[in-house]
Amino acid sequence: MGTLLLSSTKDTASMNILSEVLKIEGWGEEQDFPHGLVTIHEEFEVQILLIDNLHILADGIDKEHRERTGFPVDEVLVLSKHASASEVPALTLHAIGVPGETPHGERARSGGFKGKAVPPSTRFGDMFRTMRRIAIEASLDEEYDITLEATHHGPLLDSPTLYLEIGSDEERWADSRAARVWAQTISICLGMSEDAQQREWQGEGDVMIGLGGGHYAPRHKAIISETEVWVGHILANYAIVFDGHGESPPSGP
Numbered sequence: 001m002g003t004l005l006l007s008s009t010k011d012t013a014s015m016n017i018l019s020e021v022l023k024i025e026g027w028g029e030e031q032d033f034p035h036g037l038v039t040i041h042e043e044f045e046v047q048i049l050l051i052d053n054l055h056i057l058a059d060g061i062d063k064e065h066r067e068r069t070g071f072p073v074d075e076v077l078v079l080s081k082h083a084s085a086s087e088v089p090a091l092t093l094h095a096i097g098v099p100g101e102t103p104h105g106e107r108a109r110s111g112g113f114k115g116k117a118v119p120p121s122t123r124f125g126d127m128f129r130t131m132r133r134i135a136i137e138a139s140l141d142e143e144y145d146i147t148l149e150a151t152h153h154g155p156l157l158d159s160p161t162l163y164l165e166i167g168s169d170e171e172r173w174a175d176s177r178a179a180r181v182w183a184q185t186i187s188i189c190l191g192m193s194e195d196a197q198q199r200e201w202q203g204e205g206d207v208m209i210g211l212g213g214g215h216y217a218p219r220h221k222a223i224i225s226e227t228e229v230w231v232g233h234i235l236a237n238y239a240i241v242f243d244g245h246g247e248s249p250p251s252g253p
Contacts, residue, residue, distance in 0.1 A: 006079065028041070077161070079182070096161055122160065124232070150210070151233045211240065213236060
């Protein structure tokens with residue numbers, strides 16, 4: 001399965017994670033393409049694309065990469081910062097899209113298009129559990145909230161996608177320890193390390209789709225942490241529009 005790691009020069013945490021990922025053995029020389037700088041792994045079906053634009057606005061970048069390089073992009077893992085008003089330190093991941101916003105088809109404030117959601121990578125559950133284990137082993141759970149989030153923001157892509165994030169301020173975005181957790185998680189889940197635990201979706205198994213609750217989905221997180229369930233979208237209350245019956249108007253954001 002071809003995996004594209006997407007990074008942006010405009011994102012401090014993205015560049016921090018990328019620097020740790022590049023320490024994984026087997027990367028070739030960086031190549032300049034019209035859509036960005038590409039680094040190809042010599043053994044595994046993994047490529048890095050470094051772009052100058054902010055990734056949440058990079059609609060269709062998976063298709064463009066596929067067309068320009070011939071690489072079969074089966075999933076996209078975006079290396080990113082996490083921002084929040086509370087600035088609580090966090091290691092987090094999530095699927096993308098803005099399914100609950102209207103009017104449908106209009107560009108959303110943080111990228112993507114209202115009413116559209118991107119398929120989540122089938123690695124969602126495994127990457128969260130692996131990241132959580134590595135962070136706890138490194139005692140980073142004493143400093144960071146080890147969490148996941150409901151589906152939100154852009155870009156709009158065709159390929160199954162996950163955002164892998166460090167939050168939530170400049171100091172944490174530049175923390176090499178946090179970046180190392182994500183690099184190790186990527187290495188293990190993509191089968192690039194000696195202790196690899198690559199688990200590919202074979203079309204069957206228990207799949208969880210999360211509906212309702214808040215943005216950080218604590219109940220969903222507990223189930224994902226304690227089981228081997230595969231994970232689809234997690235939709236918080238704000239992303240679910242319930243059409244009323246009778247004369248009641250539609251509710252939702």
